[in-house]
Amino acid sequence: MPQYELNLRDYWVILRKRKAVIFLTFSVVFILTFIYTIFQEPVYNASATVSVTEKKTLGKLLTEVFVVSPGDPLLSRSRIIKSKLVAEAVVKELNLAGAQPTEAEIKRTSSEVQASISTEIIPNTNLIRIDVVHRDPRKAVAIANAVAKAFIVEDLKEKNKQARSVREFVESRMGEIKERLKTSEVALMEFRRKESAAGIAVPLQNKLIELESKRAESLLTYTELHPDIIKLNEQIQGIKERLEKMSEKELEFARLTREFEMNEKAYRELEDRYREAQFAEAEEVSDVSIVDPASVPTRPVKPNRVLNLLMGIIVGLTLSLVSAFVTEHLDTSLGTIEDVESVIKLPVLGVIPRLPIKDERKKSFRERVSIIKQVEEQDRLSQLKQQLIINYPHKSPIIEAYQILYTNIQIKVFGGELKGKNLLLTSAGPNEGKSITAANLSLTMAQMGKRVLLIDADFRRSMIHKIFGFKDKKPGLADILLGTAAENSIRNLTDFLLGLGWDEALKIPGIDNLNILTAGSTVLNPAEILGSQNMVNFLKKMRDRYDVVLLDSPPVLAVSDPSVLAPNVNAVILLYEAGKISRSALHRAKVQLESVKAAVKGVVLNNISPEVEIYSSYYYHYKPHEGQLDQGVKQI
Numbered sequence: 001m002p003q004y005e006l007n008l009r010d011y012w013v014i015l016r017k018r019k020a021v022i023f024l025t026f027s028v029v030f031i032l033t034f035i036y037t038i039f040q041e042p043v044y045n046a047s048a049t050v051s052v053t054e055k056k057t058l059g060k061l062l063t064e065v066f067v068v069s070p071g072d073p074l075l076s077r078s079r080i081i082k083s084k085l086v087a088e089a090v091v092k093e094l095n096l097a098g099a100q101p102t103e104a105e106i107k108r109t110s111s112e113v114q115a116s117i118s119t120e121i122i123p124n125t126n127l128i129r130i131d132v133v134h135r136d137p138r139k140a141v142a143i144a145n146a147v148a149k150a151f152i153v154e155d156l157k158e159k160n161k162q163a164r165s166v167r168e169f170v171e172s173r174m175g176e177i178k179e180r181l182k183t184s185e186v187a188l189m190e191f192r193r194k195e196s197a198a199g200i201a202v203p204l205q206n207k208l209i210e211l212e213s214k215r216a217e218s219l220l221t222y223t224e225l226h227p228d229i230i231k232l233n234e235q236i237q238g239i240k241e242r243l244e245k246m247s248e249k250e251l252e253f254a255r256l257t258r259e260f261e262m263n264e265k266a267y268r269e270l271e272d273r274y275r276e277a278q279f280a281e282a283e284e285v286s287d288v289s290i291v292d293p294a295s296v297p298t299r300p301v302k303p304n305r306v307l308n309l310l311m312g313i314i315v316g317l318t319l320s321l322v323s324a325f326v327t328e329h330l331d332t333s334l335g336t337i338e339d340v341e342s343v344i345k346l347p348v349l350g351v352i353p354r355l356p357i358k359d360e361r362k363k364s365f366r367e368r369v370s371i372i373k374q375v376e377e378q379d380r381l382s383q384l385k386q387q388l389i390i391n392y393p394h395k396s397p398i399i400e401a402y403q404i405l406y407t408n409i410q411i412k413v414f415g416g417e418l419k420g421k422n423l424l425l426t427s428a429g430p431n432e433g434k435s436i437t438a439a440n441l442s443l444t445m446a447q448m449g450k451r452v453l454l455i456d457a458d459f460r461r462s463m464i465h466k467i468f469g470f471k472d473k474k475p476g477l478a479d480i481l482l483g484t485a486a487e488n489s490i491r492n493l494t495d496f497l498l499g500l501g502w503d504e505a506l507k508i509p510g511i512d513n514l515n516i517l518t519a520g521s522t523v524l525n526p527a528e529i530l531g532s533q534n535m536v537n538f539l540k541k542m543r544d545r546y547d548v549v550l551l552d553s554p555p556v557l558a559v560s561d562p563s564v565l566a567p568n569v570n571a572v573i574l575l576y577e578a579g580k581i582s583r584s585a586l587h588r589a590k591v592q593l594e595s596v597k598a599a600v601k602g603v604v605l606n607n608i609s610p611e612v613e614i615y616s617s618y619y620y621h622y623k624p625h626e627g628q629l630d631q632g633v634k635q636i
Contacts, residue, residue: 018324025320033312042300046140048130048148049292078119087114089150144294155288174270181263188256201254208239344590349602350405355387384467389440402444413601422549422569426562428589432577433606435463438552446513450547455517457553459526462519476520481534491516531564556589566598577607
């Protein structure tokens with residue numbers, strides 16, 4: 001992951017780099033969504049609408065006097081619609097649990113029906129919509145209508161239940177009042193029998209009660225200093241003074257008379273309310289009616305295929321983008337020049353583009369993600385030969401890239417003097433394009449007029465002789481070091497004519513400046529031979545004979561061969577294929593070389609797919625090819 005601030009172009013490059021992750025994640029999410037949608041069983045919704053009308057009949061008004069119903073009546077009725085009581089009634093009416101169901105079957109089916117019922121109070125109306133979802137559209141209709149009917153029955157039962165409660169309450173109160181009435185009547189008759197009274201205190205007592213009631217009511221509005229209150233106080237005081245002047249017999253008679261009249265009035269009122277409660281209890285008219293019965297739905301409500309697929313696309317895109325950036329963040333490889341230079345503290349000497357092959361077939365997705373790839377050796381060698389710079393146009397970015405690399409080696413590595421120098425090219429791991437890079441760099445140097453000797457110092461997997469079309473790698477370096485061959489084993493123009501062909505070889509400018517020493521015979525102890533004094537002496541001799549001696553050696557972390565060779569050359573260059581190995585492996589390769597006092601001078605980024613934007617004749621912009629991060633605009 002690059003350690004600099006990303007711009008929009010960097011984000012775009014990350015998306016291109018991780019397009020395989022994006023495609024795979026999106027495909028998995030979308031396919032799973034598609035399969036889920038296809039195999040999801042369709043569910044239908046049927047709706048019935050009921051109206052709840054609060055009829056203010058005499059019985060209803062009486063019920064409201066004695067029964068308090070807190071909360072929203074429509075919300076309470078919605079709960080009743082979704083109750084187990086209604087669900088059981090529907091199950092029994094429609095025989096949903098079978099012809100002769102057990103209690104357990106009824107409860108189980110009722111729970112399923114109850115779960116399928118939902119209600120919605122239509123705003124600013126007294127209407128409740130009943131929704132029922134079911135796999136069978138006709139059953140959904142039947143259940144919805146049956147729920148509405150069962151609700152009407154239950155609402156009527158609840159209404160009658162309240163009326164019955166009122167009647168029972170009034171009936172119990174009538175008994176109490178009746179006893180009190182009898183007691184007060186007996187007391188009044190007994191007083192009349194024993195005592196004689198004119199009854200003049202009765203109207204005064206009634207008037208006093210009336211004025212006190214009126215005064216209490218007026219005090220809710222006025223103060224004690226209000227004229228009306230003052231007047232009432234004077235009237236009350238006058239009546240009290242008159243009553244105080246009356247005899248005890250008259251006052252007692254007035255009290256007993258008042259008590260009898262109040263009990264009698266209360267009893268008569270309860271009688272009226274009792275008859276009204278009986279009427280309300282017997283009433284068979286419901287406050288609920290069906291406004292809109294359910295009809296058979298034509299389309300399922302679930303699955304919503306369009307919505308599901310749209311959500312699958314959105315979720316797939318989101319997860320694929322997240323996966324791309326998470327993968328990029330977890331990537332420990334180096335993808336930019338800035339990354340390489342900051343991590344291993346070495347300059348990037350060159351950026352080698354990806355070397356396209358003529359008539360190269362675009363790989364299928366299956367080939368790209370396949371873990372096991374079987375590539376025939378003949379095809380591989382053919383590809384290597386086609387990747388020599390002699391196969392590309394003179395002004396192509398590939399030629400320019402190698403020329404820039406040559407210039408940077410001459411100036412940055414050797415200070416402008418490229419004569420009598422030994423240069424070792426290696427890499428941290430295998431398959432990073434080290435051999436083809438060494439071959440093309442040596443050709444570039446030869447074309448620049450330098451006398452170059454390219455030595456294949458990779459005794460384990462020698463490739464130079466194959467790249468240049470030599471039939472055999474023997475005799476070569478190993479044979480010279482072992483003393484079984486002379487220095488005339490070095491290949492020259494004549495060998496190129498045989499290996500590359502007359503037509504091809506003669507077209508190569510400066511080919512006569514290039515000499516090649518192949519690996520030679522297979523040996524059992526490559527590191528020992530490469531670290532021998534014979535190798536040191538040979539390199540000194542070749543340095544005096546050539547301007548540049550370029551050695552292609554095995555990977556640093558794979559074998560010890562580069563570590564024994566590196567101290568005996570003027571400079572070591574690490575080849576790194578961006579995104580190929582982790583940053584820690586590249587850093588470890590550098591540390592290992594420096595531990596043997598090798599002069600590690602720089603890094604070459606390899607296999608970068610070029611997208612050229614010419615700012616001037618010699619400035620190019622590169623971006624990584626598939627699986628590698630864009631390194632941005634870089635002047636080399």
